[in-house]
Amino acid sequence: MATIDITWTSRKPRRLLVKCPRSENARVKRVGGGRFNKRDRGWTFSPDLGVYEDLTRALPGAYVDPDVHAWYERAKAHRQELEHIREGTPVTLTCKNQQYLYPFQRTGVGFLLKARRTILGDDMGLGKTVEAIITAEEMRANKVLIIAPNNLKHHWYDEIRKWAPDRRVLSLVGSTRKKRTEVLNQYVDGYFIIHYEAARRGKQMKKVDGKKRMVLRDHDYIDELLKQDWDVVIVDEAHNIKNRKTQQSQDVSRLAKKAPNAWFLTGTPIMNRVPEVWSLLHVINPDRYTSFWSFVKKYANAHPGRFGWVIDDHASNPDALREEIAPYFIRREKEEVFPDMPEKTRQKIWLEMGSKQARLHDQMWEELMAEISDQEILVAPIVLSKIMRCRQIAISPELVGSDAPSVKLEALVEFVQSTDEKIVVFSQFAEAISLAARELRAAGAGCTYFTGASSDEEQSEAISALNTDPETQVLLTTLKAGGEGLDFTAASVVILLDKHWTPATNKQAEDRVHRHGQTKPVTVIELIALNSEADRLIEDTNKHKKRLVDAVIERRDARAKSGR
Numbered sequence: 001m002a003t004i005d006i007t008w009t010s011r012k013p014r015r016l017l018v019k020c021p022r023s024e025n026a027r028v029k030r031v032g033g034g035r036f037n038k039r040d041r042g043w044t045f046s047p048d049l050g051v052y053e054d055l056t057r058a059l060p061g062a063y064v065d066p067d068v069h070a071w072y073e074r075a076k077a078h079r080q081e082l083e084h085i086r087e088g089t090p091v092t093l094t095c096k097n098q099q100y101l102y103p104f105q106r107t108g109v110g111f112l113l114k115a116r117r118t119i120l121g122d123d124m125g126l127g128k129t130v131e132a133i134i135t136a137e138e139m140r141a142n143k144v145l146i147i148a149p150n151n152l153k154h155h156w157y158d159e160i161r162k163w164a165p166d167r168r169v170l171s172l173v174g175s176t177r178k179k180r181t182e183v184l185n186q187y188v189d190g191y192f193i194i195h196y197e198a199a200r201r202g203k204q205m206k207k208v209d210g211k212k213r214m215v216l217r218d219h220d221y222i223d224e225l226l227k228q229d230w231d232v233v234i235v236d237e238a239h240n241i242k243n244r245k246t247q248q249s250q251d252v253s254r255l256a257k258k259a260p261n262a263w264f265l266t267g268t269p270i271m272n273r274v275p276e277v278w279s280l281l282h283v284i285n286p287d288r289y290t291s292f293w294s295f296v297k298k299y300a301n302a303h304p305g306r307f308g309w310v311i312d313d314h315a316s317n318p319d320a321l322r323e324e325i326a327p328y329f330i331r332r333e334k335e336e337v338f339p340d341m342p343e344k345t346r347q348k349i350w351l352e353m354g355s356k357q358a359r360l361h362d363q364m365w366e367e368l369m370a371e372i373s374d375q376e377i378l379v380a381p382i383v384l385s386k387i388m389r390c391r392q393i394a395i396s397p398e399l400v401g402s403d404a405p406s407v408k409l410e411a412l413v414e415f416v417q418s419t420d421e422k423i424v425v426f427s428q429f430a431e432a433i434s435l436a437a438r439e440l441r442a443a444g445a446g447c448t449y450f451t452g453a454s455s456d457e458e459q460s461e462a463i464s465a466l467n468t469d470p471e472t473q474v475l476l477t478t479l480k481a482g483g484e485g486l487d488f489t490a491a492s493v494v495i496l497l498d499k500h501w502t503p504a505t506n507k508q509a510e511d512r513v514h515r516h517g518q519t520k521p522v523t524v525i526e527l528i529a530l531n532s533e534a535d536r537l538i539e540d541t542n543k544h545k546k547r548l549v550d551a552v553i554e555r556r557d558a559r560a561k562s563g564r
Contacts, residue, residue: 046287125515238264242276268504356404390534449476483509
């Protein structure tokens with residue numbers, strides 16, 4: 001019988017090496033992820049526990065070098081330790097303030113400490129920020145880089161001051177590039193907070209071959225950040241790097257790959273599609289997850305289409321995908337750790353648009369359908385732009401320059417006047433937020449609002465008014481500006497004027513109100529135009545996308561709760 005050896009490569013970085021006769025190459029290649037190394041005359045693979053187990057299953061009877069076997073036993077013990085921690089094995093901590101953690105947060109800290117590179121996928125409102133800070137303090141990390149959405153930088157600053165008051169904290173702020181560079185040059189150690197845009201190489205106009213073109217800048221903050229030896233990189237709301245092709249995802253990934261500890265915090269680990277899971281796994285373990293297409297073809301239905309490969313949204317093998325994610329992932333639900341959480345109920349209120357509003361919507365929709373029918377190839381931005389206009393009309397025709405009355409704004413004002421509860425109103429459109437605020441104020445309702453264009457001070461004042469001012473009943477904000485990381489527990493009602501294409505984004509927004517610290521039952525009200533094709537399209541899309549999350553993430557949690 002031909003001899004197959006599994007050993008180490010002769011050069012560093014060390015990789016698994018499979019030496020076999022040429023007749024066995026087909027079996028080795030079926031494992032996936034291997035490359036033939038001419039120097040060592042064998043197939044090299046990433047030194048990963050899963051890869052090794054795939055190799056031994058595919059190559060039964062192969063000779064395994066004792067050093068490789070010893071490494072495998074250590075790695076397997078480490079995986080079992082992580083599993084025990086995830087299941088609730090007590091974790092001993094020594095840093096200050098750790099005594100104020102909930103038991104599930106201590107478990108999260110222990111998991112981050114041992115896993116080193118992982119996804120903390122706890123449900124929204126369970127204190128992922130606190131867990132990350134305590135873990136950094138427990139390991140006595142010298143340099144910690146935090147990458148977060150711009151509207152959450154102050155939240156991180158405040159939490160670090162609360163949980164690690166003795167540590168230096170710097171945030172990359174300033175109205176000019178010169179001021180921000182000065183802040184960056186001041187950094188020596190401690191926590192350094194930046195927003196996603198600062199971790200991305202920007203663009204500039206430059207002459208290329210005698211013509212002005214938009215190109216990447218030669219020097220940016222990313223270059224200075226990469227020069228630092230970060231002990232920990234924390235990526236908050238990590239679903240923002242779901243698209244492997246964007247400059248933002250690539251540059252954030254470069255920073256995270258360079259650090260020995262990288263923690264990805266997100267309450268929505270799967271936003272839309274299976275490929276987005278690969279984006280996170282690739283940053284966590286780039287040696288194992290080298291091939292995007294191998295991963296996608298394994299866990300999703302991918303097939304050749306007219307313009308390239310078409311990837312279905314749903315997982316073709318959700319059970320196997322759950323097993324793949326498990327070593328890099330810990331998630332706890334609110335209802336699991338806080339069984340006394342107030343109930344959240346949902347109401348879909350279907351409203352019939354008036355004749356003028358409906359006619360305006362139908363004209364726009366028919367125009368879109370005519371373009372699709374007449375053109376064999378229609379540019380996607382054109383379609384999305386027309387759908388967006390239909391959605392705006394369904395909120396209020398005034399958003400497209402018409403004076404036709406709005407059934408949604410009328411319903412919003414009527415509901416606010418019928419209750420004393422505090423309310424948070426969300427929309428994707430900043431213009432809809434300011435318009436709704438105008439209508440509420442005209443009706444005598446006390447309200448405040450902020451959007452992505454608001455300053456940090458305006459945002460802080462709006463949230464403070466909701467929390468402390470008895471005259472302020474309503475806070476209005478956009479899904480992007482107010483849908484992540486903030487706390488609106490002073491309110492008990494959420495109203496969605498319109499919904500995002502992605503159900504996780506809508507849930508993020510709802511859970512600004514339905515989170516730990518909420519003492520009242522929460523009501524979520526969705527205002528949907530009954531005779532709007534655009535609103536119906538959003539509803540159907542959300543149902544379809546939610547099936548993926550239910551299959552891969554929520555189903556596993558449900559089984560755990562039921563004891564199965």
